[in-house]
Amino acid sequence: MRPPFPHIPWTGGDGPRILGVNPWITDFAAFNVWSRPVGLLACLDMVRRAGASVALVDCLDPTWADTKWPRPGKYGTGHYPKEEIDTPEPLAFMDRRYSRYGLPREQVRRALASIDPRPDAVMVTTIMTYWYPGSLDILDICAELWPDVPRFLGGSYATLCGEHAALHANAHLQQGPMEAPDNWDSFWRLIDLPTPKLPEYAGLSLSLDLYDDPAYSIILGSRGCPFSCEYCASRALYPHFTQGDHTRITASIRSEYERGVRDFAFYDDALLINPECWLWPALDSVTDSGLDLRLHTPNAMHIRRLTKEVCLRLKQAGLHTVRLGLETTDFDHRNDVKLTREEWETGARNLLDAGFDLDDIGVYILFGLPGQNLDNVRQAVDHVRAFGFRPHLAHYTPIPGSPMFHKACQASAYPLADEPLFQNNSIWPCVPGGFNWDQAKHWKLLLQGK
Template sequence: MRRLSHPHICWTDNDGPRILGINPWITDFAAFNVWSRPVGLLACLDMLRNAGASVALLDCMDRTWEDVAWPTPGQYATGRYPKETLPLPPAMASMERRYSRYGLPHDHVRQALAALDPPPEAILVTSIMTYWYPGSLHMLDLAAELWPDVPRLLGGTYATLCADHARIHADADLIMQGSMEKRTNWDTLWNLLHRPAPPLPDNAGLGLALDLYNEPNYAPILGSRGCPFTCDYCASHALYPKFTQGEPDRIFASIASEYERGVRDFAFYDDALLVNPDQWLWPLLTRITEAGLDLRLHTPNAMHVRSLTRDVCHRLKQAGLHTVRLGLETTDFENRHDVKLTEQEWKDGANTLLEAGFDLDDIGVYILFGLPNQNPANVEDAIRHVQAFGFRPHLAHYTPIPGSPMFHEAVAASPYPLEQEPLFQNNSIWPCVPGGFNWEDARRWKSLLHGTG
């Protein structure tokens, strides 16, 4: 049950404290929606509701606001966001790029928040990328203006990995490092509400409050948190030190509920989807197939190629996998920064996908670009190698992430103050490429990706 407060922001019908979760705008040079959802925030709201709180969600990237003019949707519910051009941040004033705020119009958001009745008793603002923090800080300021006495908490990637920066710049009562299921974070939130902390609910961190969206056109699937691997360029261990996997019955129930609401596109958010698949993935896919759900599955986070056996590919194809993304990273197989992958394993996995009946247009392959001291010739070799298979190469632009093993190497290679200013961690500026981003090279790489260079 939900109590109407605003057409898109409704309190759930619980008697506990009212807690508003906010996913703020994206501030960047470019943004594209690839089944994006703030899963960390949705996990927090699910936990809080299960503990008795009344929760609501404002997602500034939510396409379901029918009174907003959105660009025409792309394939499988992906697409562009509305945007408003902003002045460049002072630290980036010398860059000849257009900087924008993406998502719902500012006036719509402010009016919706001001109309909340009753008002929140606590506010959770998330931060998905470190360099998107201006949107989070602005949202905190807006909340302070509307409800100066209501506790404001900042969580997410920026709060966790750039906590010192956030403590200086964010108008928040708590900078929440790590996930809500950490006992210190859980207890502190309830202390700010002047209430005793209830026990952590079952399934803490793996359930998602997806029903807070009105008439969604896609939904995430979260079967696990964290990752058992320690790739040099990834900060998964800093964000979620423990690798945990969910229960297939709970995950299927979430999918079935969204399917009943008309959702047909589901995106896996797991960092290690094919690790220990007997734990939850195989039972889940079996349930989907047996229930006859005519849905489309997508893997935007990429799958580990070495795990693509004939059985794996058959199960995925039968259950409805449409968008296949693979993590090749590089064809320099002797000098990798991720899980060791041999050339033979890559070829076997790629060929097995085709044998299972996946269309070439469905398969995209990520190649790392812009690593510290990377030889561009290796990137070109990888692009041509992927194209020789008939697959579509995608450049995965390197983001120097605090907490990742490679970050100190990135700091040494970059001309920008990566440690002091998270804005320069933005992969759009090619922070570790000599000379940084330039349009001529961008056009050249684009032509190579399309096979015309």
């Protein structure tokens, strides 16, 4: 007999009850690298500070799992439990197993059904465009349980694939940041309430306390990115680059630390831009307080900003996991002007001089770009290994709203613009011939130096 489901508490004011749901991942593969639905957590935070009561059901979190969850890996990362499901018809050609990652579907349904009192509105997010099947499934469950409760779908799928979402999602679409004036006003009007004042630092403050006994937490000091890389849709998702207040960020770190969290992952797209605005004051406070924590940068840092001083300060503050965005060593034909060979080699030396171990440093190399010469990828892998660093292939995801998407549509054999499932980087959408097991094995061995 299954154990009774734990009570999911409402927290906040006496206003409307807003439920947030982070759906399952539906994909050929998934691994937890400090994953949190940062956009949803920002939305829940701003409505709670505006007087609402909020609750969270995260299908990717083991907090209330009554099923066996894989043991955490290094620094809180690790595998998700998974259940093999039918591959969506458009992807039926793939010779790979397709799975639902996270909590069992029936357990999530029982969790939602147990919520009392019922919500006045439901917010569902989508982290990747091609994970939308999980979001649509959650919306259907919510519609079945509470047919008259307004449902809102946000995140990358709703924002970047709006026409597709409008046809398939049984929900109001929230396209772009909720703190945008039109979105903020529209949300309250759709739940028949007057629009409250938008809280200060909306979008940069997160409801991290909604996770009970978390294995890790995140730090968000900025939204958006001042750069415009061809393969990235950051500007389409967050048009403006904004940075937060270091006192609020420090308070969030301290609060999570007091709850027992020791691993923190930065979620900034441009962590080292204007570090004096919030990063250095926050890290100085952490260092001065003697907090024994570990910091991680799963989003690649900009190598040209890794001066000797920056590397020393990051090391002193407790940075453990370093990820760099090299992208390619074909410096004469890069897709951007962010990095020269001299800047790359100087940044690499500065990290080592600051005391970072080679095992701490991973370097992302782009793979599968439209028209990419894969010999250049091999050269980049060899180049990174010559430094003693660990190369990682960053498989290209064709993202609507990115400058390169039109080129991807021309290069791909799949209708990328019509069906978001084809935007999945697991199928190698812009590599001639697509995903191939023999080639996958070849690249795996190459990364290992074999």
